[in-house]
Amino acid sequence: MSGSCTELRPATPPAPLIDPFGRPITYVRVSVTDRCDFRCVYCMAEDMTFLPKSDLLTLEELDRLCGMFIALGTRKLRITGGEPLVRRNIMNLFKSVSRHLESGDLDELTLTTNGSQLATYAEELAACGVRRVNVSLDTRQRDKFRAITRRGELDKVMAGIDAAQRAGLHVKINMVALKGVNEAEIVPMIVWAHGRGMDLTLIEVMPLGAVGAERIDQYLPLDKVRADIARHFRLRDLDVRTGGPARYSEVEETGGRLGFITPLTHNFCESCNRIRVTCTGTLYMCLGQNASVDLRAPLRAAANDELLEAAIEAAIARKPKGHDFVIDRAHARPALQRYMSVTGG
Numbered sequence: 001m002s003g004s005c006t007e008l009r010p011a012t013p014p015a016p017l018i019d020p021f022g023r024p025i026t027y028v029r030v031s032v033t034d035r036c037d038f039r040c041v042y043c044m045a046e047d048m049t050f051l052p053k054s055d056l057l058t059l060e061e062l063d064r065l066c067g068m069f070i071a072l073g074t075r076k077l078r079i080t081g082g083e084p085l086v087r088r089n090i091m092n093l094f095k096s097v098s099r100h101l102e103s104g105d106l107d108e109l110t111l112t113t114n115g116s117q118l119a120t121y122a123e124e125l126a127a128c129g130v131r132r133v134n135v136s137l138d139t140r141q142r143d144k145f146r147a148i149t150r151r152g153e154l155d156k157v158m159a160g161i162d163a164a165q166r167a168g169l170h171v172k173i174n175m176v177a178l179k180g181v182n183e184a185e186i187v188p189m190i191v192w193a194h195g196r197g198m199d200l201t202l203i204e205v206m207p208l209g210a211v212g213a214e215r216i217d218q219y220l221p222l223d224k225v226r227a228d229i230a231r232h233f234r235l236r237d238l239d240v241r242t243g244g245p246a247r248y249s250e251v252e253e254t255g256g257r258l259g260f261i262t263p264l265t266h267n268f269c270e271s272c273n274r275i276r277v278t279c280t281g282t283l284y285m286c287l288g289q290n291a292s293v294d295l296r297a298p299l300r301a302a303a304n305d306e307l308l309e310a311a312i313e314a315a316i317a318r319k320p321k322g323h324d325f326v327i328d329r330a331h332a333r334p335a336l337q338r339y340m341s342v343t344g345g
């Protein structure tokens, strides 16, 4: 892998792949590990069996895969997990992929993290051209944080957020809305996040994986949350489209941005621009469907990229139209067996 981290230069972008529904695929999320130092109650079971390390793509293979996606028109890469910052030597991947920012072939390299290791890596990430980071934080109460994450330490995450902001990274907080758990903290979280210049996005819990809890007991529909927030603040809808399931509003009193990710109450699959690759090289064309294509075999079959390119093109040609999650008493089982930590959200 090459390892430079310098300034960005524009270039003519490669044309993106277009799926059967006319959607350009310009955004890839790459999960670099299924492991995590937390066990969030909505994401994982208490006892998880993780993949043998020998099944994982090497960092060099992940780098090659990222390069292939970029050559096929990907403009944005999000590194995720599991917890991406617990993967050994992960900074080598960021350093190497940053060359595509320099060449202008990639607009954005970013990550989603639980923040536990961010104090260690914030400066290095910024030096690699990372400008924005999503940090997951469902509560600012120490004991509740421990209960939700089953093993996380709030102080480390707070130190990570401080370090990220000091390094000049724009931080967006992701908060999963959990019925009866953090409902009362949503308004204070808006005040805190916006007061620190951070956007906040609220997420509806999705029925992925057997986590050992009833989804119906966790699920808090965001239309209800929005109505509660509207009793405290004036919300002005923003015409910001990211090609994802989030819709954004400005909170007039704080001037900050509030996102709503509502895969259950409203899905926005018609504008979906993204695909997801797991740490073993399985490409999922939709977060809410099982349709997948193995990229590890073509990646390993030849040193040139012909097979890999053909496999990616064939996968995009099979991207499903969308998903249809339901959480109610009649749908008690997970919609999909795979945990969110496999694809990284």
Ligand code: SAM
Residues within 6 Å of the ligand: 036, 042, 043, 080, 081, 082, 083, 084, 112, 113, 114, 134, 135, 136, 174, 175, 176, 203, 204, 205, 206, 207, 208, 340, 341, 343, 344, 345
């Ligand atoms: N470990 C990192 C983190 O927590 O930010 C990255 C991976 S995590 C799977 C990505 C995002 O998915 C986090 O914001 C997390 O809160 C969210 N998430 C995990 N399981 C979820 C579920 N079942 N429903 C909705 N969001 C979920």
Ligand code: SF4
Residues within 6 Å of the ligand: 036, 037, 038, 039, 040, 043, 044, 081, 082, 083, 114, 136, 341
């Ligand atoms: Fe780990 Fe992120 Fe899943 Fe929590 S949400 S268990 S931090 S992968």
